[in-house]
Amino acid sequence: MDVIVELFFKYIPALLAAFGTVVTLWRGWVYSSDRVFEQREKSSRFIYELYKISEEEHLKKLSIEYGYAAITRDDFLDFSQRKALLTSNNPTRDIDAYRKCSNLLTITCNPLRFEWVSKRYRYKCYRLLVKSLRVLIYAVGAYGLTLPLTYKVMLSVPILDKIGTLAPITKFLIVMYLIIVGGFLAAWNLNEISKLRIAEDLRKNHLH
Template identity: 35%
Template structure:
């Protein structure tokens, strides 16, 4: 059974880097924004219901703040920064973009609302260097994922013979390790690439 599975995977190996890249591109744009929005929306609605039942202005204020926090989907902004974000040129797009790359952006009350949170990212040469390195590692991770299925063409004949003589369990363990490490590393650097790109566009659009 194990031999059949390995044979099927070997036949699919030419498509593996493409499949991994597609999965990575898709997963790189998935964020926890909906979860943050839903939890804060529920608290806002609950607080407002308490306000209607008690007429306590504190509940009304909490409902308002949680409502704004749900809209901005942030985790570390002050109340004033949230309101600045709502007053941006395109609040729908900017809130969505900020929620994806808030670790890279700082919101100020200057004419340029969005600024780089880390000083080194303010330099174009630094950002491009990070993007190039991330892109190289991303594609290298694709080869790591494909390695268990293409090792016969990648390694020397002596090493290939040793691998072939290994137990099916050892082969499976090594293959699983390469696939998991390759995918996790690729997704990490893909996320870094996408957040830098989104942050750059958000800053430029609000100048």
């Protein structure tokens, strides 16, 4: 184990560089919706100023559509869907919630309702099955993520003996693999479970 720690510190500059790249990409993904808002908000203002000069009604309509698109920050809803979303009793909550689970739900208008994109999700038993499978995969990922710290307790003696015969670099690569893959599986499935719960709550709040 001491050798693994030594190798870890030997390669830590490269790991930190890789981590920094991932963080930068993640920040770019997180704040992309803010950039979308700013771009569309500027377009809406510019088009409206052009409308005031030309008094062409189609420019006024286009300015409004850009304004609605800026608020919802989506790329796939049409104008009527965006307008319906903004007429919600709690538009701030519903817009944020819908953006998180938009791959699961679509919007119907008059009145505003959220429908499952996939018909299979209409059935509670199917959603329960999906949640159960994701919880199981999350548990596997979490187990792999923590295994480098708990392997002495979690693994049998024969397996520990085999691990002891491995080269230090092999042990290090196994540890990194468990951390990366386990962390990914745990985080991804936890996020998918959260999205499904948000989608269920959103539909429940708009049943008529």
